[in-house]
Amino acid sequence: MEILTRVYAHKLVDWAKDRPEVVVLSADLTSSVEVDIFRDTYPERFFSMGVAEQNMLSFAGGLAREGFTPYVHTFAVFIYRRAYDQVAVSVAYPNLPVRMVGFLPGILSPGGATHQAIEDISVMRSLPNMTILECGDATDVESVLDVAQAVNGPVYIRALRGEIPRLFPAAEPMLLGKARTLTRGSDLVLLSSGICTEEAMRVLPALQAQGLSIRHLHISTLKPFDDPEIMDHIARSRYGVITMENHSVIGGLGTIIAEKMAEAGIGKKLVRIGLQDTFVHGASKNYLMKEYGLDALALVRAVEGMVKTNLGINEQNLASAFSAAVHSEAKADAL
């Protein structure tokens, strides 16, 4: 598997070269959110805003009103928890093209409960005018800027940083409102987002080896969510649908699918893999994914529950996953 380093940092600089309307705001996490090269390349378009997220979000709204496209960067958790009123009033209500780039979503942060955005999709999804995107690999990160920039209104992005795998062909960019089809099948529909897609991909060959036919889709647009094909696939599936997300099961992908299925009158079973209405604490990604049931084996158990069969799959049957060292060279600061 190809592993890329600091994809966002380099892409943003290249991408913004001929886009003078793009300005970058940062709240004292400039290296940690990979906008340090942008700062050094275009200092006149970079604004350091300090640990003052409320002002940063409203300030970005002011810039957007004047025709600039502010890209606001910090950890995902600080955007919506520290400045929610500002996001709602200064950005979302006026439908301004502010792009909020949130890094270390969910359990990706080893910084503990204060740093882990576990209900950001739930909160941001409730805001009218908001578009929500989530990256699952290097190709998503490379193409998310084009997707966001084309949106007429505010966009919240769950971004990835540091060393990240390329799961999808480089020539197949993220598309707004379009799921990526990873495998085709009719027994089960599996919908995964963010880093959970890589976990799901590890286990797919073992499940298929057991004779299961699975339609695996990677979801990168969480709002708007209006791809009718997904509901068709769920309606035609033999057992139902599993959602898998690096987020609380309340308000995220699992909830979105539950709402859509109910509205469409689809009476299939839905199993939601994600944080089961719990806060998390500070630890490594691999530990937290296993401990809180977001990993490949959690998916195996969910499938077994659905097909009511012990599939006999264990860790040895799974493809290996990429795992960056906690203190990898691609990471600038402690977090």
Place this chain on the structure above:
Amino acid sequence: MSEKQSALSQDKVNQVARGIRRRVLEHTIKNNGGYLSQACSSAEILAALYLNVLRLGPVDSPIVPARFPGVPGPNNLNYFTGANYNGPKSSEYDRFFLSPSQYSLVLYAALIEVGRMAETGLDEFNQDGGVVEMIGAEHSPGMEIMSGSLGQGISQAAGIAMARKLRKESGRAVLFLSDGECQSGQFWEAVQAMAFHKLDNILAYVDINGYQCDGKMTTVMNIEPFDQRLEAFGARVFRIDGHDVAALTRLGQLEADGRPTFILCDTDPCRGLPILERLVPKLHYVRFSSQEDKQGYLAALEQLFREEGR
């Protein structure tokens, strides 16, 4: 400006200020309540801003408020803001931002007095489906940002000031603030960012009437010494009598010096309406306690009409 011209201009400002008080009182009586003390404290500030400080383009004729265009969104092509009451946008013109939307009625009255809104506009005040809202929003006359959630106005204005700097525009971002909102953390975040990024194209007038919803500010949450706190944050600060039209005017003409400018206006929330003094310290929103009480306000209104010579 000669001494005679200056005196004439001050007379005009005082006349508009009297008109603001009278119109807000009229509407408070009509609606059985209103933000009246805000008009008393800020009438000279808004009158001086519109007549002597703000560099605004003209409006062809007093604007009649349109109906609410729906909330903004990607599919609302009919959406508008209330910025057109302040004339066309242009690089050399100032932009005006009312931060405490609770002062909306005062702003509407000022717009009528200076010929930017039709007198009938106030008939729409607080009417369902209209834009002349009690706590106005960006679609309301004279407004163009969302400022009802206190503390957010200054940050949005700072973003706009930054954009104007980037585009090398000479027009300023002129902001009207009230003292209560300066208790918020976001206000101070904004001041530190404005000083740090040298946004000297921001001119902020603060109405320090000393009262907020819960009562006297020093009993709710003290912000004094406000001038020294702002100076310590890197702002250029002046503190004046907020009813002194000459001072309000003069400080609106200063050359930029690398710092955001704050003009702290100490004001009297009962100015021109001594009947309000009996409500101290609960001045934030005036209601009538009885028919007799209301009669007192009607008598005060007649007095204001007489002062205006109407």
